[in-house]
Amino acid sequence: MAIKCYENLTTEIKKLFKLDTKNTSYVMAVVDEEMFLGHVYYGALLNDYHLGHILRTGEIPFVPSKNNRDRGAFLDTFPMEYPAHGLGDYREDCISIETESGNTGLSLQFVSAEIISGKPALSGLPATFSGNASSDGSVSCGDKEDCSSLEIICEDSSTGLRAALLYTVFEDCDVITRSVRVINGGEKAFYLKRVFSACLDMDNKDFEVVSLHGGWARERQLQRVPVSHGKFSVESLRGESSHQDHPFAALVTKGTGQEQGEVYAMHFVYSGNFKISVQNDQFDQVRMVMGIHPEDFKWQLKPGEEFQAPEAVLVYSGEGLGRMTRTFHDFYRKHLIRGIYKDKKRPILINNWEATYFDFNTEKLIGIAREASRLGIEMLVMDDGWFGKRNNDDCALGDWTVNEEKLPGGLKYLADEINKLGMKFGIWLEPEMISPDSDLYRAHPDWAIAIPGREGTLSRHQYVLDLTREDVLEHTWESISKVLQSANIEYVKWDMNRQLTDIGSAILPAERMGELYHRYVLGVYELQRRLTEQFPNVLLENCSGGGGRFDPGMLYYSPQIWCSDDTDAIERLKIQEGTALIYPLSTMGAHVSDCPNHILGRTVPFETRGHVALSGTFGYELDVTKISGEERDMIPEQTAMYHKYNDLVREGDYYRIASYRENHYFDCCGVVKKDKKEALFTFVQVLGRPNYHSRKICFKGLAPEKYYRIEGEDGVYTGDVLMKAGYLVQNLTGDFKSRLIHIVETEEANG
Ligand code: GLA
Numbered sequence: 001m002a003i004k005c006y007e008n009l010t011t012e013i014k015k016l017f018k019l020d021t022k023n024t025s026y027v028m029a030v031v032d033e034e035m036f037l038g039h040v041y042y043g044a045l046l047n048d049y050h051l052g053h054i055l056r057t058g059e060i061p062f063v064p065s066k067n068n069r070d071r072g073a074f075l076d077t078f079p080m081e082y083p084a085h086g087l088g089d090y091r092e093d094c095i096s097i098e099t100e101s102g103n104t105g106l107s108l109q110f111v112s113a114e115i116i117s118g119k120p121a122l123s124g125l126p127a128t129f130s131g132n133a134s135s136d137g138s139v140s141c142g143d144k145e146d147c148s149s150l151e152i153i154c155e156d157s158s159t160g161l162r163a164a165l166l167y168t169v170f171e172d173c174d175v176i177t178r179s180v181r182v183i184n185g186g187e188k189a190f191y192l193k194r195v196f197s198a199c200l201d202m203d204n205k206d207f208e209v210v211s212l213h214g215g216w217a218r219e220r221q222l223q224r225v226p227v228s229h230g231k232f233s234v235e236s237l238r239g240e241s242s243h244q245d246h247p248f249a250a251l252v253t254k255g256t257g258q259e260q261g262e263v264y265a266m267h268f269v270y271s272g273n274f275k276i277s278v279q280n281d282q283f284d285q286v287r288m289v290m291g292i293h294p295e296d297f298k299w300q301l302k303p304g305e306e307f308q309a310p311e312a313v314l315v316y317s318g319e320g321l322g323r324m325t326r327t328f329h330d331f332y333r334k335h336l337i338r339g340i341y342k343d344k345k346r347p348i349l350i351n352n353w354e355a356t357y358f359d360f361n362t363e364k365l366i367g368i369a370r371e372a373s374r375l376g377i378e379m380l381v382m383d384d385g386w387f388g389k390r391n392n393d394d395c396a397l398g399d400w401t402v403n404e405e406k407l408p409g410g411l412k413y414l415a416d417e418i419n420k421l422g423m424k425f426g427i428w429l430e431p432e433m434i435s436p437d438s439d440l441y442r443a444h445p446d447w448a449i450a451i452p453g454r455e456g457t458l459s460r461h462q463y464v465l466d467l468t469r470e471d472v473l474e475h476t477w478e479s480i481s482k483v484l485q486s487a488n489i490e491y492v493k494w495d496m497n498r499q500l501t502d503i504g505s506a507i508l509p510a511e512r513m514g515e516l517y518h519r520y521v522l523g524v525y526e527l528q529r530r531l532t533e534q535f536p537n538v539l540l541e542n543c544s545g546g547g548g549r550f551d552p553g554m555l556y557y558s559p560q561i562w563c564s565d566d567t568d569a570i571e572r573l574k575i576q577e578g579t580a581l582i583y584p585l586s587t588m589g590a591h592v593s594d595c596p597n598h599i600l601g602r603t604v605p606f607e608t609r610g611h612v613a614l615s616g617t618f619g620y621e622l623d624v625t626k627i628s629g630e631e632r633d634m635i636p637e638q639t640a641m642y643h644k645y646n647d648l649v650r651e652g653d654y655y656r657i658a659s660y661r662e663n664h665y666f667d668c669c670g671v672v673k674k675d676k677k678e679a680l681f682t683f684v685q686v687l688g689r690p691n692y693h694s695r696k697i698c699f700k701g702l703a704p705e706k707y708y709r710i711e712g713e714d715g716v717y718t719g720d721v722l723m724k725a726g727y728l729v730q731n732l733t734g735d736f737k738s739r740l741i742h743i744v745e746t747e748e749a750n751g
Contacts, residue, residue: 002021002148003019003150003167005115013055015110016051016052019176021169021173021176024316025045026314027040034109035111037152037154039199039202042316043264043316062074062077075087076089077285079201079202081165081199082095082108085104085105087106094195094199096294098191099159099188100189108154115149117145122311125553126336126525126555131146146170147168150167151165161182162184162185164181164183165180177314178197179197179308180309182306184304189301195309198266200264200266200289201287202251202285202286202288204227205262206254207278207280207286209224209252211250213246216545217564219246219547219563220575220579220581227278229280230280233276237273237296238499239521241271242548247274248582251264256321257320263317264315265317267552268311270552271521272518273292273293273296273518274291276288291310297514297515297518313328336555337555345646346586347490349380349426350379350624351383353384354598355623358392358393360382360406362409362413365382366418369418371624371625372423375635375639377619378423379423379425381428385403386411386428387402388403388439394435395461397438398433398440398441398479400431402486411427415489426489426539428493431465432467433462433464433498436458447466447475449520457501462498464498464520468505469506480527484538490537491538492531492538493541494541494542525557531557541589543589546563546564547562547565547575547579549561550583560587560617561587561588563575563576567592569612569684572612572613573660573661573684573686577660577661585654589616590612591619593622612738614740641740648671652674653673655669655670656669660684664686667686669681670699676701677706677744678744681699681743683697683729688734695732696725697726698724698726702719705720706719707748709743710741710743
């Protein structure tokens with residue numbers, strides 16, 4: 001049983017819930033006559049004996065029924081499972097409201113608990129699911145019960161607010177997910193001002209916090225800082241999860257590395273404003289919370305209404321960051337990614353963005369496709385600039401009709417011609433946006449998110465559509481579906497090239513304006529739900545000015561996301577390291593682009609560009625008719641490599657051997673097949689070093705007793721030798737050089 005409930009373990013502990021996965025336990029207790037729900041333990045698997053002793057005993061005499069005189073001290077120290085605002089817990093709380101009379105205090109008391117087999121879907125939101133999503137891409141959840149859930153209801157008796165705390169235990173995956181539904185069970189309306197999805201109250205174990213920060217063209221850079229007194233937060237108020245901060249944080253014990261140390265990680269399945277806060281309090285207790293950012297959030301709940309907060313994914317690893325990474329990868333591959341491409345090789349694509357920018361027409365695209373198909377590339381993706389009068393990024397977003405001057409015969413003619421070459425055809429869309437210079441804006445200036453009476457802030461010369469409005473959402477859907485029905489389109493790159501500002505809507509009433517950010521995200525989810533359900537054969541790739549909305553919420557709709565506009569292979573090492581810390585390699589949009597690189601001006605050998613892109617979805621972002629013959633000739637070899645290795649890359653266990661971010665001269669990571677019969681590591685020598693003889697690397701994840709060969713070399717090694725004594729990377733001179741090391745099991749002991 002993954003979920004157990006014990007009654008009356010001590011006089012204070014009225015109930016105790018123990019949630020077990022294969023290697024972890026999560027324990028909560030209902031304490032005192034007043035039924036406070038406390039957080040007791042999260043970490044390595046515990047046995048079930050004498051659990052009554054695991055709640056810290058020092059605080060027990062302070063339970064209010066025995067010492068109400070010091071109720072405030074109890075509330076400010078007790079490890080709360082879901083802390084409420086304003087009655088004595090001064091730490092960062094998870095829920096606060098404003099009543100009609102303007103009051104904000106809340107106290108949540110345990111009412112009931114129910115064990116549910118499987119996992120209920122979260123209304124309107126992306127979420128992890130039980131079982132494997134069916135391969136036709138259908139979105140049904142809970143068809144196979146390989147997890148179980150616990151719903152705990154807590155109530156504030158004064159307002160009638162009920163919080164339904166949902167925990168799902170994915171036993172085999174070592175994952176626990178959490179979410180919260182708030183119900184107004186009272187007789188008066190109130191505003192929900194804050195509703196976080198998860199909280200962990202723990203004793204400080206000299207923690208450091210690992211997070212991912214960045215900016216455009218340098219997304220998800222790993223950062224690690226000590227937890228000190230006060231608060232550390234990671235947050236986005238940009239309307240999307242953002243390039244700048246990522247909805248992920250992990251508390252790690254000092255000295256935690258890839259293979260050792262304790263890690264408590266939280267990841268948020270949400271694509272809008274978020275906040276993660278880590279606070280070390282006066283008693284060295286650490287509280288980590290995660291949820292929708294409370295700033296500019298205010299949701300009206302009338303009697304009987306509910307609010308569903310998004311899901312947080314919790315992973316504990318007692319074996320360092322590497323184990324955490326592999327847990328997330330397996331979990332997302334199985335329980336978050338859906339659709340027909342879920343477990344499949346994706347077509348090798350060529351995208352014309354860096355090849356032509358806006359300067360293309362049917363003839364040029366067919367020319368690129370013709371050459372590309374000859375080289376083994378399988379799909380042409382037409383990027384920005386095919387619609388309205390869009391010849392630069394100043395106009396036409398919203399006018400989703402084909403520009404017949406550029407593309408005579410329209411999308412159908414082009415797609416058919418591409419198909420005749422034996423290639424698939426894909427298209428770029430930016431459905432959430434509106435250019436002031438567009439027919440759509442001229443007809444509906446009130447459809448943009450804006451503060452009435454104030455000129456809106458332009459970003460990339462565009463505004464954001466007010467997807468909280470039903471008419472705007474329906475029109476947007478109609479435009480998308482019309483495009484997708486007009487030709488044989490088998491791939492969509494869904495872009496979002498600006499963040500939200502000027503939060504205002506022409507029709508939302510004042511008392512609901514605080515709902516705009518979240519309603520916007522729900523609108524995006526609704527559009528992508530329709531797209532994945534009504535066009536299940538389309539491969540959807542999300543994108544936001546590069547990797548600005550690379551988050552688990554978007555991953556629920558698209559099995560891959562464009563990682564970054566920065567396609568320089570060396571910068572990509574850091575971006576892909578940060579991304580692969582949580583996301584499977586099958587999700588990382590990665591292409592070989594032209595050099596000098598368009599963003600950095602750096603020139604990296606074509607071979608290295610190919611090796612780095614092979615760790616992701618793999619594709620090209622250049623004009624194959626214009627690159628040198630020498631580079632062109634390497635493409636068939638690269639596409640063959642993709643076919644040879646992609647199953648391993650998509651399905652294997654990921655190991656990081658060395659990080660260029662840390663050592664400043666080389667990078668090495670790779671994947672090991674689950675049965676350990678094969679592995680592929682990518683070694684990149686960023687900077688050559690003079691008179692330096694040893695480049696030995698110790699692989700990880702192999703079977704110590706197995707015999708292995710390195711493809712293309714003589715000799716047989718044991719896994720033990722390759723992992724402990726290491727393997728010498730030889731004859732690699734120069735900067736930006738790389739090598740793929742393919743390790744294959746062999747029967748022979750001698751070689
Ligand atoms: C964004 C994307 C790019 C490209 C452009 C087109 O920046 O990240 O890949 O599609 O938009 O405008």
